[in-house]
Amino acid sequence: MMIPKETHNKEAEVLERALEAFNKLTGLNFMVEEREVDIEGREADAIISLAVDGKVFRYVAEIEKFLTPVKINLIFLKKLAQLHPKRIIVTDYINPNLAEQLRKLDIPFIDITGNAYIKEPPVYIFIKGNKQQIEVLAKKQKIRAFQPTGLKVVFAFLCQPELVNAPYREIAKKAKVALGTVGWVMRDLKEAGFLIGTKKRGRKLINRRKLLDRWVEAYPENLRPKLLVGRYQAEKDDWWKFTQIQDFNAYWGGEIAAAKITQYLKPEIATIYINDTPTKFLLHNKLAKKPDGNVEILKTFWEIDYNWPYKDLVPPILIYVDLLATGDTRSIETAQIIYERELARLIGEN
DNA sequence: TGCGCAGCGGTCGTTACTTA
DNA sequence: TAAGTAACGACCGCTGCGCA
Numbered sequence: 381m382m383i384p385k386e387t388h389n390k391e392a393e394v395l396e397r398a399l400e401a402f403n404k405l406t407g408l409n410f411m412v413e414e415r416e417v418d419i420e421g422r423e424a425d426a427i428i429s430l431a432v433d434g435k436v437f438r439y440v441a442e443i444e445k446f447l448t449p450v451k452i453n454l455i456f457l458k459k460l461a462q463l464h465p466k467r468i469i470v471t472d473y474i475n476p477n478l479a480e481q482l483r484k485l486d487i488p489f490i491d492i493t494g495n496a497y498i499k500e501p502p503v504y505i506f507i508k509g510n511k512q513q514i515e516v517l518a519k520k521q522k523i524r525a526f527q528p529t530g531l532k533v534v535f536a537f538l539c540q541p542e543l544v545n546a547p548y549r550e551i552a553k554k555a556k557v558a559l560g561t562v563g564w565v566m567r568d569l570k571e572a573g574f575l576i577g578t579k580k581r582g583r584k585l586i587n588r589r590k591l592l593d594r595w596v597e598a599y600p601e602n603l604r605p606k607l608l609v610g611r612y613q614a615e616k617d618d619w620w621k622f623t624q625i626q627d628f629n630a631y632w633g634g635e636i637a638a639a640k641i642t643q644y645l646k647p648e649i650a651t652i653y654i655n656d657t658p659t660k661f662l663l664h665n666k667l668a669k670k671p672d673g674n675v676e677i678l679k680t681f682w683e684i685d686y687n688w689p690y691k692d693l694v695p696p697i698l699i700y701v702d703l704l705a706t707g708d709t710r711s712i713e714t715a716q717i718i719y720e721r722e723l724a725r726l727i728g729e730n
Numbered sequence: 731t732g733c734g735c736a737g738c739g740g741t742c743g744t745t746a747c748t749t750a
Numbered sequence: 751t752a753a754g755t756a757a758c759g760a761c762c763g764c765t766g767c768g769c770a
Contacts, residue, residue: 529742547753558743563755 391443394492395426398470401494406505408432410490412441428468430498437500439468439488447471447478451597453704453712456485457719468498479508485709525568526598528606529557532681533565534595537585538727539686539695544575544583554683588727592697600705607681609658613673615666620650625692628661630654631680634702637693638714641721645714650675651702653694688722696722 392415399410414427426441444451447469455469469489474482482489483497483506490496493510524530536543536555543551548562555562566583569575574591577583585591614620620636632640634651654661658677661667667675686695693699696718703715 524741527741548755549753559754560744560756561742564742566754 395470397492398490402490405494432503439466441470442467443470450600450704457716476508523568524564528603529561530565531603536684540684541585544585596701599701607678609677611673612667612675613670629656631694633694637699642717652677653680655680
């Protein structure tokens, strides 16, 4: 995929400034050894090294802008999969919550305000709480493909890649969006390097893994909150084992769906996607409204018939993203299992 | 300091027009 | 005639200002 020169310059600036801030604050010397290197067939932003007491620690620097909790969980997944040994996140700003999350997952980072986490025994550095600088390096671009309606279209494409060759009207129907939206999303996906071709020559979705990552980052922020009907509390923990969810025109998502597929997880939060108003479902399962309850009900947003044997579960992409959004280690590990079993073939990694 | 209102900008749906 | 594009308007959310 072609990456604009401007993007490279901004990433280089983030790296320079993060190293400068770290060195100034700690008195140590982090330096760039190589830029844009090929590591195990994947392009990495840079190799940086830190020399302490005659020892040199080398890291693959991954320059990330606008870090979110879900993005961190994705990074953790790659760490689990051992895609890059010893990677360090270099970013513009890490707030104290994100810093704690990174430390818990043992992911090293530095940012341009001097926040940092490095654990290389006997070296241990953890700096958080440095305030974000007012000037912003780059404004977060609003791309329609990753706005609420765009996310619905991209979800339909990820679940049914052949849908990109359907007429816009059919895409609009399957993704439950307006016709005009499809045109905007197609344009965005082409510009971002996720779609090639024309209706005449045939369109094709490319860089699907990266597209999935972008969707997973954007969904919890831009679409999921709009789907939430409410949170509820059940009388018993195992209530869900006795419910035929299809009778209510609904699907299990998140931890319950993951538990049913993998038997690896003991569900703590029940996520339900429902087509109709949930009144009958609530009454039947004796669910009471509670803001911090462990049952969350969301509206469905797709009309595609996903081809897999679990008719009472949401498509696996949705299970994957809901697990990543919960954030605990076991859920992230389960997300990785779902990815390997159900998603890798879908996005063409096998 | 907190609340409410107004204005503005962005998003998205509808519809009409263009193109093949 | 079907499919894609563009224009327009409605709606929603954010921000800033004024008032209590």
